Amino acid sequence: MTTGRFVSDLEAGDVLEPVTYVMTPFIAREYAHSVEEQSPILQGDLPDEQLAAPTLVHIDKIRLLKRNCPAGRGPHARIHYEYDATHHDVVPVGERVVASGVVAERYEKRGREYIRIEIELRSAIDGRLLTSYRDTAVLSFAPKESRA
Amino acid sequence: MTASVPAGATRYRVGDELPPIVRRMTRERMRWYADALLGTSEPEPGPMLAGANVHTDDEFARGEGLPGIISDGMISTNWISSVLLATFGRDYLERGQLRTKFIRPILEDQVISARVRVRSVEERDEGVSYGFDVWCEDEGAHMCTVGSAELTVRG
Numbered sequence: 001m002t003t004g005r006f007v008s009d010l011e012a013g014d015v016l017e018p019v020t021y022v023m024t025p026f027i028a029r030e031y032a033h034s035v036e037e038q039s040p041i042l043q044g045d046l047p048d049e050q051l052a053a054p055t056l057v058h059i060d061k062i063r064l065l066k067r068n069c070p071a072g073r074g075p076h077a078r079i080h081y082e083y084d085a086t087h088h089d090v091v092p093v094g095e096r097v098v099a100s101g102v103v104a105e106r107y108e109k110r111g112r113e114y115i116r117i118e119i120e121l122r123s124a125i126d127g128r129l130l131t132s133y134r135d136t137a138v139l140s141f142a143p144k145e146s147r148a
Numbered sequence: 149m150t151a152s153v154p155a156g157a158t159r160y161r162v163g164d165e166l167p168p169i170v171r172r173m174t175r176e177r178m179r180w181y182a183d184a185l186l187g188t189s190e191p192e193p194g195p196m197l198a199g200a201n202v203h204t205d206d207e208f209a210r211g212e213g214l215p216g217i218i219s220d221g222m223i224s225t226n227w228i229s230s231v232l233l234a235t236f237g238r239d240y241l242e243r244g245q246l247r248t249k250f251i252r253p254i255l256e257d258q259v260i261s262a263r264v265r266v267r268s269v270e271e272r273d274e275g276v277s278y279g280f281d282v283w284c285e286d287e288g289a290h291m292c293t294v295g296s297a298e299l300t301v302r303g
Contacts, residue, residue, distance in 0.1 A: 027188045034184030035226035036171075039233055041241075051241060055229050058222050062189040077202045077212045080221040083295075084247040090238070141202075142213030 007065055008074025008139055010115060016101040019063045020124050023095050028052040031059065050093040057085050057133040060099035060119055076140035081114065084134040091131065096124040104134070111143030160266045160278065166235050169227045169262040173219050173254050178203045181220045214253065221250035224284040224293040227262035232280075232297055235264075239275075239301045248282065248295035259287040264297065275302040 025044050032042040032053055044050040091097065101119040108114070114136055121131040171177070182203045187196030200208040206216045225248045232240045254260060261284065268279035277300045284293035 021191065026193055030184050030193075031188050034180045035223060035230070036177075037226060037230050037233070039230075041238075042233075053226070053229065053233075054241060054244065054246070055222060055226050056188075058225075059185065059189050062185060066189060077208070079202065079212075079218075080250060082247070082249045083221065083225050086245045087241060087243060090241050140212070 005069065005071040006074035007069045007072070007078060007115075008076070010069065010103045010106070010117075012103050012106050014068075014103040016064045016068045016103070016117075018098050018100040019060070019067050020096065020098040021063070023052050023091055023093055023097055025050055025093050027059075028056070028093050031056050044093070052091040052093065054085055054087045054091070054131060055083075056091070057099075057119065057121055057131045058083065058135070060121055060133070061101070061117060061135050064099055064101045064117075064119065074139065076142070079138045079141050080135070081138050082116075082134070082136035084136075086132045088129045088131060091121065095130075097130065098122050098124045112141070113139040113144075115139055159276070160269065162266050162269055164266045166231050166264040166266075168264075169231055171227065171260060171262075173223070173256060173258050173260050175217065175256050177223060178217055178219050178256070181223050185220070185222075215255065217256060219254035221248065221293065224248070224250070224254060224260060224262060225295075227260070228264060228282045228284065228293070228295070228297070231262055231264045231282075232299070236299055236301060240299050244297065244299040246282070246295065246297045248293050250293055252290060252292040254284070254286070254292045258292075260284050260292065267296070272300065275300045277301075 029044050040046050041051050042053050099121050101117050104118045105116040116136045119133040182198035183196045186198045202209040203220050209217045265281050267281045270277045280297040282295045282297050
């Protein structure tokens with residue numbers, strides 16, 4: 001199932017097909033590397049525990065968009081505008097998790113179109129809520145009148 | 149003027165500022181995130197070289213109305229997150245909240261300071277709850293990323 005061919009097709013109310021995956025040591029470590037986060041608990045340098053950075057929930061948005069909008073972004077580059085995450089519990093490496101999302105709002109402000117997606121990351125084992133996330137992006141940086 | 153709080157201190161006051169992270173936003177740093185975003189969002193680890201986008205390709209970025217490549221907002225967000233993690237560790241990971249808004253594009257070679265300042269302190273049964281103002285600014289003190297954070301340090 002796909003929700004829209006392009007991300008730019010998404011509308012308020014669209015429910016994104018969830019994505020289930022295992023939070024691997026590679027994902028947690030590679031993401032931490034990419035932002036120079038050297039914490040041993042994220043890098044996997046502690047003997048008995050490795051956790052994922054809470055900001056990794058941004059990647060869940062990417063996973064959901066890849067699954068639901070296989071043709072890509074649409075006519076213009078999408079630019080991230082707002083990140084809003086609440087951590088309800090840690091995300092341990094090895095945990096099977098499921099990311100779900102709904103398009104909460106699509107609106108226009110000063111000639112630019114914005115899209116807000118609300119995402120939840122839960123344990124796939126017991127349904128426990130791990131992270132809730134609101135992501136707002138601009139669908140085109142250049143305002144409509146300058147593209148005319 | 150804000151007070152500087154040494155690492156390891158257990159109680160903070162309104163106005164205290166945590167040790168900042170100061171880094172130059174290089175082309176490489178933008179590339180690292182763009183590639184990781186690709187490599188960590190696939191079902192299995194695979195090629196990790198992001199194609200042309202507003203974070204990797206100047207010509208592409210200019211075609212979108214930008215002056216050149218810009219940083220992914222999640223880089224500055226992660227630097228703020230690192231400041232919180234370095235000070236509060238698991239308390240931030242377990243019960244934290246972080247909100248950031250990207251109000252000004254961060255361009256190549258700008259020197260960016262990720263800063264966190266205590267906005268509120270509240271004693272609760274479960275511990276001490278902190279509210280923070282968070283932001284990233286360039287070398288000219290122009291705000292690029294602004295937001296807030298909350299967490300509770302268990303007593």
